[in-house]
Amino acid sequence: MKKLVFCLLISAVFQTISAQTANSFYTDIVSKTSEATILNHLTTFENFGVKTVGSKALTNAENWITDYYKSLDYTDIELQAFTYRKGTSNNIIVTKKGTKYPDTYIIIDAHYDTINGPGTNDNGTGTVLIMEMARLLKDIDTEYSIKFIHFSGEEDGLLGSKYYVKNTVIPQDLDIKLVFNIDEVGGVNGLTNDTIVCERDLGKPKSNNEASNAVTIQLASYMELYSNLKTEIANAYASDYMPFEDQGFTITGLFEKHESPVNHTAKDDLTHMDVTYVYEVTKGAIGAALEFAVASE
Numbered sequence: 001m002k003k004l005v006f007c008l009l010i011s012a013v014f015q016t017i018s019a020q021t022a023n024s025f026y027t028d029i030v031s032k033t034s035e036a037t038i039l040n041h042l043t044t045f046e047n048f049g050v051k052t053v054g055s056k057a058l059t060n061a062e063n064w065i066t067d068y069y070k071s072l073d074y075t076d077i078e079l080q081a082f083t084y085r086k087g088t089s090n091n092i093i094v095t096k097k098g099t100k101y102p103d104t105y106i107i108i109d110a111h112y113d114t115i116n117g118p119g120t121n122d123n124g125t126g127t128v129l130i131m132e133m134a135r136l137l138k139d140i141d142t143e144y145s146i147k148f149i150h151f152s153g154e155e156d157g158l159l160g161s162k163y164y165v166k167n168t169v170i171p172q173d174l175d176i177k178l179v180f181n182i183d184e185v186g187g188v189n190g191l192t193n194d195t196i197v198c199e200r201d202l203g204k205p206k207s208n209n210e211a212s213n214a215v216t217i218q219l220a221s222y223m224e225l226y227s228n229l230k231t232e233i234a235n236a237y238a239s240d241y242m243p244f245e246d247q248g249f250t251i252t253g254l255f256e257k258h259e260s261p262v263n264h265t266a267k268d269d270l271t272h273m274d275v276t277y278v279y280e281v282t283k284g285a286i287g288a289a290l291e292f293a294v295a296s297e
């Protein structure tokens with residue numbers, strides 16, 4: 001999504017950021033992030049082609065993502081099917097159990113469907129970021145449970161995340177600490193991509209806005225601690241955190257500072273983005289995930 005919608009950017013410099021220090025155990029994990037692996041995964045994602053719902057390309061991507069989690073020895077992998085006019089596809093939901101609060105979840109999500117093109121930036125970047133995060137967190141204890149969710153149907157109106165909220169979150173009364181959405185973090189080739197936008201909820205209901213603001217300020221500080229990126233805060237809109245936000249959950253998210261001029265076209269490929277930027281965003285996001293889920297040695 002994320003096209004044509006006005007994005008209110010509020011440039012922000014946080015005095016509190018410099019006061020925080022990176023956790024050395026987390027820094028060690030973050031340092032294992034591999035730019036080569038990210039490039040390799042983005043190339044694979046791109047080569048599947050246009051991943052619209054109902055296409056063979058989307059099924060191929062789904063199988064690739066699912067097989068990847070299996071290869072990492074994740075065991076709680078759920079495919080949640082849903083159907084609309086274009087066809088049937090699956091949300092991929094991978095759960096990592098927390099040690100102290102196994103029934104409280106950090107949801108880290110990105111959509112893997114694309115529209116009109118291979119979607120290497122929108123949203124191969126979020127897809128691959130979460131895959132790399134899941135690799136590095138696999139054998140790390142976290143106090144909170146984490147759900148890595150790859151949503152489908154996003155480009156047709158957030159349909160996968162809406163389905164998940166309606167059919168899993170609400171009926172199971174899931175205890176969600178926060179939703180961390182990653183959508184389009186590839187930047188623009190040829191520009192200086194040195195800033196990541198951290199997104200907070202300013203919309204209705206208002207009851208969850210304060211918590212979202214607090215978590216987003218935390219996210220910005222973690223991004224600066226664990227990557228070489230600068231941060232800005234902006235409002236959340238038009239991505240898979242919105243169905244959660246509508247139900248009052250605490251949300252935050254990441255989005256590129258320089259917005260791709262080619263998203264939702266055939267040109268959304270590796271040549272139009274900046275893989276090193278994805279690598280930096282991934283490092284920051286992994287640091288943030290370790291902090292939010294309270295990882296320990």
Ligand SMILES: [Zn+2]
Nearest residue numbers: 001122123183
């Ligand atoms: Zn997207």
